Amino acid sequence: MASAAAPSVAKPGLGIRFERIERRFGALIALRSLSLEIAPGEFVALLGHNGAGKTTLLRITAQLMRPSRGAVTFFAESTDQQVPFRDVKGRTGLVGHSLLLYDELSAEENLTLFAKLYALENVPARVASALQACGLSSRATSQVRTFSRGMRQRLAIARALLHSPSLLLLDEPAAGLDRQGLEWLGATLKRLRGDGCTVIMSTHARNESLELATRAIVLAGGRLQQDTGAGGDLRQLLESMRAEA
Amino acid sequence: MKARISISIALALLVFCAGYAALFIAPDEATMHLIQRIFYFHVPLWTAMTVVLSIACFSNIAWLVSRRPMWDLLGASSAEVGVLCCTGGLITGMLWGKPVWGIWWTWDPRLTSTFILWLLYISYLLLRELIEDPHRRATLSAVFGIFAYLDLPIVLLATTLWPRGQHPQPVLFGGPKSINHTMLSVFFLCMVSIVLVMILILADRYRLEKLRFEADELRVEIESREMDAQSAPPTRGIVGRGMAHE
């Protein structure tokens, strides 16, 4: 598919540091005393069973919820250069469990809305090229509620990428995608990795895009169970997880 | 513990004295006679309500600013006690009204505002009941609590300005025109004792909430440690950068 006309990564990737993060939902502890540092530009595969805390960690990173305890900080290049939360907001993209799109608006209207909210320049051109990139140009004016699951997911991903984020968070992005969609996702993620965008992708071990990951983190029961570290060998870990599954 | 018991006993004695004074020491009032003595309880209840609800609003603001659980607990407790004072104020108001005007209820500013206040804080408590996530419950009820508190003077103002030609407008508040010296002393005694009693009730209620909260924390901690003990020990995979826990 065509590449976007816009700059691929507006600024270099963001790094994140989690210090003894804890998140509770009443009696349920989703994350316990989690400490972790992710360097700018890393492509992190976030693994673990359902309920391990992956989605919670992503939502905290997206600033959609605060940790019950502990601190999250964002930095650029080195940990001394802290980036304020407000600035991080405009540079984060999220593909979540939910669609994050309006059913009664068309694909074009949805993307135009978010393009305007992120104060992008030349909105019509950006939207058109985003639609073309994800292969939805022909359905640009149809309402999202008429879309198939695969098409919705593609649009959701396109929405997350629209503002050229420096930090991309993906919660099982391959869900619902067809062959073509998966190829597009893989190509897009490869390009983003090349551009230095920080990517955290929560997924199951069978996802092909895991080939792109530079690091794998496994959560279990809200705790950090395994961490290959940057440049560690993921293959062994992934194979053992696939064998388990 | 001992201090609590002594304070409770002291306050009980104080209230007893105040009650006795209100019923037997205060002079008889010219027009309303016996029933006027409710004034010694009605107005202090109203004052206690105002004090307690102010504490509630302050707690709401404090929670939003600091996020310390104690403020959430205090906010909820004081709203409850506030509703209690409000109910007391309404009942004494009605009990006073019946013999004086012959009807149980009138839409005068004081009774009307008290009733609306009562509805507002009952709905605050209902809101808390219906939100499950504790963090969200605290934040959202704090916002509502602030709105509710700001509404109080507005409600009072509106009901005072409201023309009510049809209803009798007795002077419930203010009591007798020329305040007798003894009456004033008894009034202050009652005021002090009732406000202090309500604050004691609030302190107890808050203590209960705090204990409940701490018990919950302990239970969750125990459960989580049990779960850790039961699950397989963490596999030492290839650990590189990033700190693995335990």
Add this chain to the structure above:
Amino acid sequence: MNGLRAAFTLFAKECRLEFRTRELLTATVVFSLIIIVFFNFAFDPTPAEARRFGPGLLWIAFFFAGSLMVNPSFAREQTNDTLDALRMAPVPSFAVLAAKILANLVFLSIAEAILVPVFSLFYNVSLVGILGRLALVLFLGTVGLVTTGTVFSAISAHARMRELLLPVLLLPFLTPLLIAAVSTTISLFGEAHELDRTWMIFLIGFDVVFLTTSWLLSDFLAEG
């Protein structure tokens, strides 16, 4: 992004969504109409009584219909979790709130514009000479109603039984607004056709106080 522009972009989105389906508007108008019609059967008023109780009836209809109408403001955003998408965007949280308040203001005003002439027709109450000032009173009352209604919609969106909870939270709170709006309208419908200054100031004051409070607390609402 600049707060004002964000608010307008979001306001346009709200309008686009509503005018595509018109569900909310239709339901609000029909519900208010029913209340107005029921009045006739419940009280069988003479023309003089209709004129006397008309203001009260109108405002009760708008308050009840309005308190139901503001509920979807935030409830709608829970489909597909679009509120999360808005929260992640670099726009001030008050922009999101203001857009919804403005949208609700427009929708309820449209309903009122339809219902006031209908009321005038059903009960032979002449609006000649007072229409402009009536519009002003309606505007001020509606602003107060939708401001707090939208905020409480954000609050109750996360609670169980939210359709029932929202009116329970909102209506007692709005009692002073009801008193003010009805009193002003009564004096307008009355012999002298005058606008009571005290109550007008009260209405404006109510709107200002709670718009400001909403602005100050909007970040905490968004966090929920």
